[in-house]
Each structure stands twice: as structure tokens, then as C-alpha cells.
Amino acid sequence: MPSKETREIETLLKHVRLGSREHIQQLSQKWPIKYTIPAAAAILSHLSREKLPSSAAEFQHLTFAYACFTCITKALGVPPARYMNPTETPLWVMIRDAVDGIGSWLILCIEVLADQEDHEFELVQSIVFMTTSFFEKLLEVPELKHTLRSSSPMATFVAFFWKFTSPQSGLPFYVVERSLQPPSEAPQDHPHAESEEQPWDSDGLHTIIRRYTEKSEEGKKQLLLQLSDDGTPKSGAREFVRIASERAQRMVQLCNPDNSIWTSGNFIEAINMFTETLGDFLSVGDPAFLEAFRSHRMLKRIMSVVHAFIRHLDLETKSANLMVARMAVQALQKWTAIPGVAVTTTKAVSQLIQGGLLSVYLTLLIHNHSIRGTFERSCRDLGQWIINYSFYPSVHAAIMVALSRIDQKQLLELFERDEDHWSRRQWVVLSCPLFTLGRPGMQLLKGRGLGICDNLFHTDRADITTKKSDTERDSHFQACSGCHTVVYCSSLCQREDWERSRHRDDCTHLTKLYAQQMQNRSRLHSSTRLFQFAILQETYRRCMKDGVPDVIRRQVIHRNREPLDQLVISFNFIDSTGPPEHLPCLKSISEFWEGIKEKDTHDLGSFARALGLKRLEAMMDDFTKDNNIRLVEGRFKFRDQELYVLARLRIFRDEDGIETPEVATILGGTSANLG
Structure with a gap:
């Protein structure tokens, strides 16, 4: 005879299979570990295309979906050894077979955001994190990665959030905008109305994009296909990079000392995910993506992000923060050397200079840090790299403009140090060839060569004498x-x-x-x-x-x-x-x-x-x-x-x-x- 616990669980699952939202929420609050497989099967039976409501306009559809997503998340958190029976179908197989249905329900939830201006920020925030956190949990299952990346509904879901804009600003969405909005009460029937949890203080959009596309040509292909307006990789690449450019600009706007919500740790995570995602796309070597990447001046925009982040660090900041900034710059340096792109390497380096590379370099030099040996070598390498490209006219011109905008207080602070201090020497080594060699070089170039002629037999050199300037x-x-x-x-x-x-x-x-x-x-x-x-x-x-x-x-x-x-x-x-x-x-x-x-x-x-x-x-x-x-x-x-x-x-x-x-x-x- 079944035990009382078994009878209660069977009764609960019976109501769950009938679609009782109350019982599904009860299941999500107290997940029956021993009955994980039958409970998950009952939930997944509702996350199918056949049971999709015709519209997501009513909040009850969101709360129903949220309860189902929470249940599957709870199931994924249970070690298989706690519930697995050799005769039962593995949980990941059940989810794999239901992926397109799950993706369709995710899309149904985000359709609520289509008419963005009609909703409170808190509701938008809840939907974003409800769906992205659930999708991230699915991506953590190794056996599901290929299926998720090849599913058209899942790619549509990911693409939506990559291009999603804030209801208030009309700019790329970041949860830190909560701090910029007046307080308001969330609708009682939205997914988190009864939750006592504190709002999130980090952004998960870059994370799911990164994990969805990481080392996966299929994931990249599917995402670009969903972003394309004509079904071609070139169009999808242009749209991806355009949105990435807008996201970089928005990150710069939100990185300011008055923003107490997006901490340096959150910003570091966003920078890491952002640069890693772009680097992974670039590593494929797709000409369409490379062309789109350079045509949108992405190097300048990403450098502006690093610049905005590092200029607000205090002198006693953690060395880890400085190293993250330096690593981001190293990635940008690497991207300048990609052959076969839309613009030359020297123009790419000029983009970095225009984005604030010299200011970042100066800030790195004046900060106190504990990683002395490694960090000093890293700074020296960066300084030498800048010097090398200063011997190209377009880069030199960009550097001279950037030097005129350097923070003079920081520069004065640097020169108040001992003459033999490594950081001061590094700045002198950088500036010496710029002024002593570069300026005369630019004068000759602006003079169109000043009489230079490659005809070796041009012996009449009356135009070059000690009497002529x-x-x-x-x-x-x-x-x-x-x-x-x-x-x-x-x-x-x-x-x-x-x-x-x-x-x-x-x-x-x-x-x-x-x-x-x-x-x-x-x-x-x-x-x-x-x-x-x-x-x-x-x-x-x-x-x-x-x-x-x-x-x-x-x-x-x-x-x-x-x-x-x-x-x-x-x-x-x-x-x-x-x-x-x-x-x-x-x-x-x-x-x-x-x-x-x-x-x-x-x-x-x-x-x-x-x-x-x-x-x-x-x-x-x-x-x-x-x-x-x-x-x-x-x-x-x-x-x-x-x-x-x-x-x-x-x-x-x-x-x-x-x-x-x-x-x-x-x-x-x-x-x-x-x-």
C-alpha cells in the first residue's frame, strides 16, 4: 500500500497534469526530490507548442510559465543520484525532446515586452531575469548545449534579448537602470509581486549571449540568422555589430561614480563577457563579420568602455580591477592585427587611441597596485606597442590629439614621482619619440615630401642646400x-x-x-x-x-x-x-x-x-x-x-x-x- 507521502505526491502531480497553476506553484516551492522524473514530466507536458495560449497579453500566462520554469530549474538542481532509476528516461533527454516547446514558451513570455512603453520597469526586469536565468540553467547542462544552439525558437529568444531596448530610455537594456527610475509598485500579478528577494544588481544578457555562442559555430550561425533582415550572414553580422556598438555606448553612459547599483565587480563581468563574445566571433574569421566589426568602429567603442570604467577607480583600487582592464586592452590589441578586414591595422590602432587608450595607459601607470612584476611588464609591453605604431602618420596624428586631452592632474601626479620610478620612465619613453621624431616627420609629410625623389639620377639638387629651409x-x-x-x-x-x-x-x-x-x-x-x-x-x-x-x-x-x-x-x-x-x-x-x-x-x-x-x-x-x-x-x-x-x-x-x-x-x- 502506498505511503501517505506517496499518495500526497501523486495527488499533487495529478492536479499539476491538469494545469492547476496553484499546484504548479506549490510544486515549485517544495520540490519532491525522489519524484523528480515524474514531476518534471508533468511540468514539461505543459511546455509544448500545442498548449501555447493564443496571446501573452494576460499576466497569468507569465506567472504560469514562471512557475513551470522554476520547477525545471529545481529539477536540474537535484543530483541524479538522489532520484534516478535505471528504468527511467534521463531528465536531460526529456528536456531535449521538449526544447522547441520550451523555446516557444520563452518567446511567448518575451512577447509581453513587445509593447514596452505600457509596462513598469520592475515587470520588464522580472521577465528578463525570469527567462534569461532559466535559459542559463539549461545551457549549464552539457548534453543540452547542441540542441539549444540548433533550435530555431531558442535562437529567436536569444536574438530578442541581444537587441532588446529599455522601455524608458529606448537604449540597450541594463538592469542598473533601476537606480535611474522613480520607485513604483510592481503589479500584483507579475511573477515577482510576492517575492521578498532583493532585485538583481548585475546584468545577465551578456552572459547568455556569451554562453550560447561560446566555441559554437552553430550558435553563432543561428544567432546571426535570426538577426538578419534578408537571411544572409552579412546582414546578420551588420546587425549584431550595430547592436554591440550601441551596447558599448550605453555601458559608457552607465559607468559613473553616482551609479551605486552597478558595482565595479558587475561592470568587470560585463566587460569580460562582452569582449569574450566578440573575440569568439572574430576567431572564426568570417569575412562578413570581420567587415561588419571594423565598419562600426567597434575598437573605439569598446576602448571607450574600458576608459569609462578605469577612470573612476580610486588609487587604492584592487589590482584585479586593473588587470581586467589591461586584459581587455590586450584583446583589443590582438584585434587590430586581424588581416583581411575592412580597414587597415593603422586605422584600427587609431580607433583605440581615439577611444582613450592613452588615458587608460596613464591611469594604469599612476595607480598603486600589488601585482608589481607582472603588471609592470604588462604596462611596458603596452607602452612599447603604442610607440611602435606611433611611427605611422595616421596613428601619430591621433596620438597628438589624444595627448592634448590627457588629464593634467594625473600627468602632474606622475611627474611628481622620483625620476627613476618605472612608471615615470615609461611615460617619458612613450612621449620622447612622439615629440622629438614624430613632429618633424609630420612637418615633412605635410610638405608633401619636401623634395624627396626616388630618381637616383636626379643630380640637380639645388632645392636641397644649407641655405634653404x-x-x-x-x-x-x-x-x-x-x-x-x-x-x-x-x-x-x-x-x-x-x-x-x-x-x-x-x-x-x-x-x-x-x-x-x-x-x-x-x-x-x-x-x-x-x-x-x-x-x-x-x-x-x-x-x-x-x-x-x-x-x-x-x-x-x-x-x-x-x-x-x-x-x-x-x-x-x-x-x-x-x-x-x-x-x-x-x-x-x-x-x-x-x-x-x-x-x-x-x-x-x-x-x-x-x-x-x-x-x-x-x-x-x-x-x-x-x-x-x-x-x-x-x-x-x-x-x-x-x-x-x-x-x-x-x-x-x-x-x-x-x-x-x-x-x-x-x-x-x-x-x-x-x-
Whole structure:
């Protein structure tokens, strides 16, 4: 004979199967652990498409659904060992078979939010958390993940919340908006009317998006399909990124010291979920998503989020908060190097600068933190990364604008520290090349090259003398229309270079390289090469003026090497940690040629051809014949590669035959991307 407990449970489940909301709520409040399977089966029988009401306009449908969702959540929280019978169907199998029905009920609940303006914020909040928390519980079951991600109703549900906007602001919804709303009483018949629990103080939307799409191409595909307005991945990607952009902007608005609801911990979680979700999408390498990602200036928007978060931290903030911000910046750095996207890497870095990267860097430097070794190395790496890209004109221009907006109080605080303090040194190392090299470089670039001409036989250099200032020189240049790698001061020089230095022999190969680089978005504009020519010119001038020639002469004499005029001066702008005068090193002609050969498996192969083999030979010939010509080479960072620049530089001497380094002038040169 069944026990009293068994009879009571059977009676309760009988009423549950009949759809009694009162008994379903009773079941959710006191879940019968031993009867988990039959109780779950009774609940799931109601979460089917056949039993969907025609409308969700009445709140009773929400409370019924909420009670059912609560029951399934309780069932999932019971260890199988407490109830499982070998003859019974596993709980996850029952849920799997009912997934489309469950998804349809979730959609029915969120349809209440379609007419958003008619509902109180508390009701909207309750529906959001009722459904998202239940969906998150389902995602925690490993056996259900694939089914959930391939279910169209579930994808529709996830897509709805990704694009859901607040009833009050019309902007992406965040539960922290509760603190911005006047207090009001929730309707008595909404799901949480009788609950004494405190309202949530974190946001779960980013969490379900992250967990739904995490390492799942199916989940990503389904989500983008639901967001698409024409059924194509491109349209879905554009919509996903557009909404992500709006969410980033809303996060910036809500991150302020007066918002006591969204704590730093909540914000950290949102940043982590946000960046991890985008990073997971980007890792797939879908061209449609990559194009959409860059076209919406997402790097700038996400950096603005990090900036808004970190600027409100107090000086004694936890090191964990700083590391989260630094990790988010590291993710953004990684995203700038993705090849084959809609804009170039330098434009992507400029977006980070515009979004507040320098302010974030300064804030990282001035904060007190306990993770000294790891954090210092991380900051140094970030500073060096910024320096590397400062040698590209668009990035340099963005940095100079950003420096004018730096918090002067923070900067003063930094410079009140001891001169040898690592954080102060880091800022000096960052700013030194910007002002000492970048500014003169931009002046030359704005002057359209100031007489630079790649025609090696342009011997009439009356426009470059010690009597003429930079602004007085010819400022016109034009690039080769085929390869775009050489510039000339006139059509006459272009024709002469075509014939005498045999550019026509190089141009065909260089044009093919140009087409490849344009296709994978790795092509650098001629202005970049001119800017880097200017960096080399200014670095040479400063090094020679600061006494480096004496050091060079001693090295030549001591090592019994070739005369000074037969040496190539090399500058490395990739891993420099000191001021420019510490950068130069010397290479003999033989060392230079060996270095070129080492980059190929055979003598003067692909690397030499990328530089322009005929031009390279002509430059070397001119260098060895004219003792007023120097060869300077520089290496600049670009993604995970190096941009190699080789330039011809003319020196001028006074009446006593002594070089006047302040007027040493770049004539032209060549460059190639080192793979």
C-alpha cells in the first residue's frame, strides 16, 4: 500500500497534469526530490507548442510559465543520484525532446515586452531575469548545449534579448537602470509581486549571449540568422555589430561614480563577457563579420568602455580591477592585427587611441597596485606597442590629439614621482619619440615630401642646400601609378628613373605585390614611407649632432673596418627602450649584403625583389661612388612583422669639410614588409 507521502505526491502531480497553476506553484516551492522524473514530466507536458495560449497579453500566462520554469530549474538542481532509476528516461533527454516547446514558451513570455512603453520597469526586469536565468540553467547542462544552439525558437529568444531596448530610455537594456527610475509598485500579478528577494544588481544578457555562442559555430550561425533582415550572414553580422556598438555606448553612459547599483565587480563581468563574445566571433574569421566589426568602429567603442570604467577607480583600487582592464586592452590589441578586414591595422590602432587608450595607459601607470612584476611588464609591453605604431602618420596624428586631452592632474601626479620610478620612465619613453621624431616627420609629410625623389639620377639638387629651409623646398611629388612604391618630384624624373635605374624591370613584380597587399589590406600608403623617411632623417640628425660620429669613427678605427662612407647606419624602432641617440648601429657593406641574403634561401631572392632589385643595386652603386651619400636603414613594427625601410641620405659639409648634421637630408629610398 502506498505511503501517505506517496499518495500526497501523486495527488499533487495529478492536479499539476491538469494545469492547476496553484499546484504548479506549490510544486515549485517544495520540490519532491525522489519524484523528480515524474514531476518534471508533468511540468514539461505543459511546455509544448500545442498548449501555447493564443496571446501573452494576460499576466497569468507569465506567472504560469514562471512557475513551470522554476520547477525545471529545481529539477536540474537535484543530483541524479538522489532520484534516478535505471528504468527511467534521463531528465536531460526529456528536456531535449521538449526544447522547441520550451523555446516557444520563452518567446511567448518575451512577447509581453513587445509593447514596452505600457509596462513598469520592475515587470520588464522580472521577465528578463525570469527567462534569461532559466535559459542559463539549461545551457549549464552539457548534453543540452547542441540542441539549444540548433533550435530555431531558442535562437529567436536569444536574438530578442541581444537587441532588446529599455522601455524608458529606448537604449540597450541594463538592469542598473533601476537606480535611474522613480520607485513604483510592481503589479500584483507579475511573477515577482510576492517575492521578498532583493532585485538583481548585475546584468545577465551578456552572459547568455556569451554562453550560447561560446566555441559554437552553430550558435553563432543561428544567432546571426535570426538577426538578419534578408537571411544572409552579412546582414546578420551588420546587425549584431550595430547592436554591440550601441551596447558599448550605453555601458559608457552607465559607468559613473553616482551609479551605486552597478558595482565595479558587475561592470568587470560585463566587460569580460562582452569582449569574450566578440573575440569568439572574430576567431572564426568570417569575412562578413570581420567587415561588419571594423565598419562600426567597434575598437573605439569598446576602448571607450574600458576608459569609462578605469577612470573612476580610486588609487587604492584592487589590482584585479586593473588587470581586467589591461586584459581587455590586450584583446583589443590582438584585434587590430586581424588581416583581411575592412580597414587597415593603422586605422584600427587609431580607433583605440581615439577611444582613450592613452588615458587608460596613464591611469594604469599612476595607480598603486600589488601585482608589481607582472603588471609592470604588462604596462611596458603596452607602452612599447603604442610607440611602435606611433611611427605611422595616421596613428601619430591621433596620438597628438589624444595627448592634448590627457588629464593634467594625473600627468602632474606622475611627474611628481622620483625620476627613476618605472612608471615615470615609461611615460617619458612613450612621449620622447612622439615629440622629438614624430613632429618633424609630420612637418615633412605635410610638405608633401619636401623634395624627396626616388630618381637616383636626379643630380640637380639645388632645392636641397644649407641655405634653404624645409618649407622652402619643392613640396610636390607623385607616386608610380603601377606599383605605388616610388615617388618622384616630376614626370621628367619618373621617365628618367624608368629607363636609367631600370624601374621598369622592378615595376611588374612590385605591382603584383601591391595587388596582393591591397587584397589582404596590408598595403601601406606612400605617406607612411615618407613619414618613416622623415623619422630616419630626424634620428640621423639628432644622433650625429649628439656626438655619435666620434663613436662611429672609434669603432671604424678599432675594428679596422671600411671607411665611414662605406658603412650603413641602422636604426631599430621596434624594441627600443631608450632615447633615439642610443639606437644607431653600424653595418659594413658586406654585412649589409649578407643581411639581405639571409632573408632568402638563395642570394638576393624574394626580399631583394620586394625592395626592387634594380633600385637596390643602383642605390648601392651610388652609395659607393659619392662620399656625401649615406645609407640608413630602419625597422618598424607592423602587426607581427617588420617594415624594412632603406633610405639614401645626403650630408652637407661646411667650409672646413666638417659635416653639418642638422641639414642632412633624405633623398629617397625603398621599403618592404618583412614576412
